[in-house]
Amino acid sequence: MSSKLWGGRFQKSAEKWVDEFGASISFDQELVLEDLEGSIAHVTMLGTTGILNQEEVVAIKKGLHTLQKKAEEEGLHYSIEQEDIHLNLEKMLIDIVGPVGGKLHTGRSRNDQVATDMHLFLKRHVKKTIALIISLQNTIIEKSKEHIETVAPGYTHLQRAQPISFAHHLMAYFWMLERDKSRFSESISRIDLSPLGAGALAGTTFPIDRELTANLLGFSDIYQNSIDAVSDRDFIIEFLSNSSMLMTHLSRLAEEIILWSSEEFRFIELDDSFSTGSSIMPQKKNPDMAELIRGKTGRVYGNLIGLLTVMKGLPLAYNKDLQEDKEGMFDTLHTITGSLRIFEGMIRTMNINKDSLNKAVHNDFSNATELADYLVTKGLPFREAHEITGKLVYYCIERSNFLLDLSLEEMQQASPLIESDVFKVLAPETAVRRRNSQGGTGFEEVRKQIEKAQDILSSLISM
Numbered sequence: 001m002s003s004k005l006w007g008g009r010f011q012k013s014a015e016k017w018v019d020e021f022g023a024s025i026s027f028d029q030e031l032v033l034e035d036l037e038g039s040i041a042h043v044t045m046l047g048t049t050g051i052l053n054q055e056e057v058v059a060i061k062k063g064l065h066t067l068q069k070k071a072e073e074e075g076l077h078y079s080i081e082q083e084d085i086h087l088n089l090e091k092m093l094i095d096i097v098g099p100v101g102g103k104l105h106t107g108r109s110r111n112d113q114v115a116t117d118m119h120l121f122l123k124r125h126v127k128k129t130i131a132l133i134i135s136l137q138n139t140i141i142e143k144s145k146e147h148i149e150t151v152a153p154g155y156t157h158l159q160r161a162q163p164i165s166f167a168h169h170l171m172a173y174f175w176m177l178e179r180d181k182s183r184f185s186e187s188i189s190r191i192d193l194s195p196l197g198a199g200a201l202a203g204t205t206f207p208i209d210r211e212l213t214a215n216l217l218g219f220s221d222i223y224q225n226s227i228d229a230v231s232d233r234d235f236i237i238e239f240l241s242n243s244s245m246l247m248t249h250l251s252r253l254a255e256e257i258i259l260w261s262s263e264e265f266r267f268i269e270l271d272d273s274f275s276t277g278s279s280i281m282p283q284k285k286n287p288d289m290a291e292l293i294r295g296k297t298g299r300v301y302g303n304l305i306g307l308l309t310v311m312k313g314l315p316l317a318y319n320k321d322l323q324e325d326k327e328g329m330f331d332t333l334h335t336i337t338g339s340l341r342i343f344e345g346m347i348r349t350m351n352i353n354k355d356s357l358n359k360a361v362h363n364d365f366s367n368a369t370e371l372a373d374y375l376v377t378k379g380l381p382f383r384e385a386h387e388i389t390g391k392l393v394y395y396c397i398e399r400s401n402f403l404l405d406l407s408l409e410e411m412q413q414a415s416p417l418i419e420s421d422v423f424k425v426l427a428p429e430t431a432v433r434r435r436n437s438q439g440g441t442g443f444e445e446v447r448k449q450i451e452k453a454q455d456i457l458s459s460l461i462s463m
C-alpha cells in the first residue's frame with residue numbers, strides 16, 4: 001500500500017526515482033511561510049463557520065504557529081516522499097498535534113492551496129522589487145546631480161552623434177525604470193485575488209466563507225470562478241513579462257558600462273568590489289557583474305517563454321504541468337533582485353572620468369549639427385546647410401583635424417555666412433547648454449528633469 005497522504009486507493013508505491021522526478025519540494029519549499037499563512041487563515045475560517053469546533057481550531061493553530069516559528073528560526077526538514085510543501089507541512093502538523101491535524105484540509109484542495117501560496121508570495125515580493133527599483137532610481141538621480149555639466153559624446157549606431165550632458169544619458173535609465181516600476185505596480189491588482197476555497201476546481205459542499213479568508217490574508221477580492229481560480233497563471237506570466245522588460249533595460253545599461261569601462265572608451269572606472277581579475281593576466285580588471293547581468297537576462301526571457309509554452313495548450317482546470325510554474329518564477333525573482341542590488345552599488349561607486357569625456361567631445365565631429373543649425377540661423381535652408389557642413393567634415397578628415405581646428409578663412413571658403421562667433425557655437429559645452437527644448441540635454445533642462453524625478457519619488461514616500 002502507498003504511504004502517501006492521498007494513497008488510500010493505491011495498492012503500491014512508486015519507485016524512489018519516480019517520486020523524485022514528480023516531487024516539487026526541492027523548490028516549492030520557498031513557499032513555506034505563505035503556505036502556513038494560508039493554512040492559519042483557512043482553519044480560522046473553518047472555526048468561524050462552525051465546520052470545525054473551537055477545540056480543534058485551537059489545536060491546529062497551535063501546531064501551525066509552532067511550524068511557523070521553526071521555519072523562521074531554524075528551518076524545517078522536508079521529505080521527497082511527501083512530494084510538496086503542502087503535504088510535508090500537513091504531515092509535520094499531524095506529527096505535532098495528532099490526527100486532528102488531518103482536519104485542516106477540510107474544504108480545501110492542494111490546487112487552490114498552491115495558487116493561494118503563489119499569490120501571497122508574488123504580492124509580497126513584487127512590492128519588494130518595486131522598493132529595489134526605487135533605490136536604484138535614487139542612486140541614478142544622485143549620480144546624475146554630480147554630472148549635469150559633465151559633457152559626454154552621445155551616440156547613434158554606436159557612432160559619435162552629438163555632445164550631451166552625461167547626467168542626461170544616465171537619466172534615460174531612470175525613466176525606463178519608472179515604466180518598469182509602473183508595470184509592476186499595476187500588476188498588483190491582478191495578483192491581489194484570493195483563490196482559496198475554490199477547491200480542486202468546483203468549490204466545496206462545506207459552508208466556507210471565501211470572503212473571510214481573503215480578508216484574513218489581505219486580498220482585495222476573490223476569484224469569481226472556481227475553475228479560473230485554480231488554473232490561472234496569468235499573474236505569474238505578467239510578473240515574468242515585467243521582469244523581462246526590466247532585465248532588458250538593465251542589460252542595455254550593463255552593455256554601456258562594459259563599453260565605457262574599456263580602454264577604448266575609458267569613460268568610467270568601476271569600483272573594485274564590482275569587478276574581477278584574470279587568473280593569468282595580472283593587469284585585468286573585468287566588469288564581470290555587468291556581464292553577468294547582461295547574460296542572466298537570457299534566463300529571465302527563457303522563464304517567460306517556458307511558462308507561456310506550458311500554458312498555451314493546457315485544458316482546464318489543474319494539470320500537473322502547472323508544477324512547472326514555480327522554478328522559473330523563483331529563479332526570475334532571485335535574478336532581478338540580485339541584478340537591482342548589484343546595479344545600485346555599481347552606479348553609486350563608479351568613478352566618472354571627466355578628462356576622457358572632455359577629450360572625446362573635443363576630438364570628434366559631434367558638433368557638426370551645431371554648424372548646420374548655425375547656417376540655418378543665417379538664412380540657409382537646412383538641406384543646404386547640411387551639405388556645406390558635410391563638405392567641411394570631409395575637408396577635416398582629409399587633413400586629420402576637426403571643425404574647431406579650422407581657421408575662419410577655411411570655413412568661409414565653404415560659406416561666406418560663417419562669422420567668428422561660430423567657434424563659440426561649436427564648443428561642445430555651448431552645444432549642450434543651448435539644447436533647452438523640453439526634455440533636451442541642455443543643462444537647465446536636465447536640472448528640471450532631475451527635479452521632476454525627485455518629486456515623483458518623494459510623492460511615493462509621502463503616500
